[in-house]
Amino acid sequence: MPVETIYWKSGKVRFINQTLLPHKLKYVSTDDIYRLWRAIKALEIRGAPALGIAGALGAIVGIKDSKAKDFRKFFGELKKVTKYIGSSRPTAINLFWALERMKGAAYRHRKESISRIKNILLKEALKIIYEDKRNCRRMARYGASLVRKGSRILTHCNAGGLATADYGTALGVLFEANKQGKRIKAYVDETRPLLQGARLTTWELMRAGIDTTLICDNMAAGIMAQGKIDMIFVGADRIAANGDAANKIGTYNLAVLAHHHKVPFYVVAPLSTFDFRIKTGKEIPIEERDGDEVRALCGRMVAPRNVKVYNPAFDVTPNELITAIITEKGIFKKPYEPRTFLKARDG
Numbered sequence: 001m002p003v004e005t006i007y008w009k010s011g012k013v014r015f016i017n018q019t020l021l022p023h024k025l026k027y028v029s030t031d032d033i034y035r036l037w038r039a040i041k042a043l044e045i046r047g048a049p050a051l052g053i054a055g056a057l058g059a060i061v062g063i064k065d066s067k068a069k070d071f072r073k074f075f076g077e078l079k080k081v082t083k084y085i086g087s088s089r090p091t092a093i094n095l096f097w098a099l100e101r102m103k104g105a106a107y108r109h110r111k112e113s114i115s116r117i118k119n120i121l122l123k124e125a126l127k128i129i130y131e132d133k134r135n136c137r138r139m140a141r142y143g144a145s146l147v148r149k150g151s152r153i154l155t156h157c158n159a160g161g162l163a164t165a166d167y168g169t170a171l172g173v174l175f176e177a178n179k180q181g182k183r184i185k186a187y188v189d190e191t192r193p194l195l196q197g198a199r200l201t202t203w204e205l206m207r208a209g210i211d212t213t214l215i216c217d218n219m220a221a222g223i224m225a226q227g228k229i230d231m232i233f234v235g236a237d238r239i240a241a242n243g244d245a246a247n248k249i250g251t252y253n254l255a256v257l258a259h260h261h262k263v264p265f266y267v268v269a270p271l272s273t274f275d276f277r278i279k280t281g282k283e284i285p286i287e288e289r290d291g292d293e294v295r296a297l298c299g300r301m302v303a304p305r306n307v308k309v310y311n312p313a314f315d316v317t318p319n320e321l322i323t324a325i326i327t328e329k330g331i332f333k334k335p336y337e338p339r340t341f342l343k344a345r346d347g
């Protein structure tokens with residue numbers, strides 16, 4: 001059973017503080033928009049689809065106390081709230097996609113009373129959660145159809161239940177293959193600097209009873225050279241119209257290695273992770289984070305305090321290195337055609 005990472009309960013957003021895992025499973029409840037913003041910024045809530053959900057629920061808590069009497073005023077306040085939430089992290093398009101959806105839902109019902117619009121917004125947020133759960137299951141089934149019995153699978157960062165409302169994207173494939181009795185073996189990159197692989201992915205896989213081996217990021221090449229990896233599944237934070245995919249820093253390294261070692265490299269992401277307004281990955285905004293995340297390891301300084309650091313949180317894998325992109329509407333193989341993705345999304 002996947003963990004409930006983020007949901008709506010008794011008028012509050014309830015979420016797991018992921019910075020405390022794997023040693024402490026602690027839920028936080030809040031109806032304070034500033035607390036939610038900090039939770040997103042500090043990666044207490046993280047992973048592209050989960051950020052979308054946080055955005056949608058954030059819009060609810062941000063607007064709940066509005067005293068606006070007319071739609072114009074209410075919509076102005078909602079726009080301010082969504083802009084504020086969107087200022088937390090720039091890369092995962094799911095966050096902005098969900099915020100746009102919330103604004104769209106309000107606007108479509110602009111003739112209704114403000115209290116009814118507030119109810120409509122809550123319904124929209126719950127719909128986003130429901131759809132994410134359904135999409136996770138669909139992606140998992142498509143992805144698992146590519147997995148053979150006994151496959152040894154490498155993954156990076158955390159694209160599991162903690163990053164979504166349900167099963168995860170890339171990890172959903174592993175959960176489903178395991179459920180189908182394929183007896184897979186998982187290799188997990190620790191994923192420096194913030195160790196989402198070591199802390200979160202291992203925790204999720206082991207809870208599901210999957211044979212899990214943790215490796216340092218710099219071991220991936222050697223392990224592939226030894227022929228120990230059959231396939232790679234990763235998630236994505238934003239995919240450009242041409243299939244270039246941004247994901248946790250280090251994903252591109254894996255894609256290059258996979259190409260060299262002829263290991264299939266799959267990206268698993270819902271269509272809400274696509275940004276059709278941008279043609280290539282060059283246009284994807286990449287978040288840069290505090291240098292102390294690199295200088296320190298689990299809160300302990302390991303480098304000189306004043307050393308210069310470059311800390312991009314994501315990199316972009318060019319589409320030609322991606323064997324296929326697995327979505328809730330099926331598996332898309334190279335060469336990637338924006339029209340095909342759009343047809344699937346709207347069809």
Ligand code: MRU
Binds near residue numbers: 047168170237
């Ligand atoms: O910085 P994070 O932990 O939010 O980065 C998350 C990732 O890179 C995930 O792989 C991505 O969001 C896909 S999640 C299903």
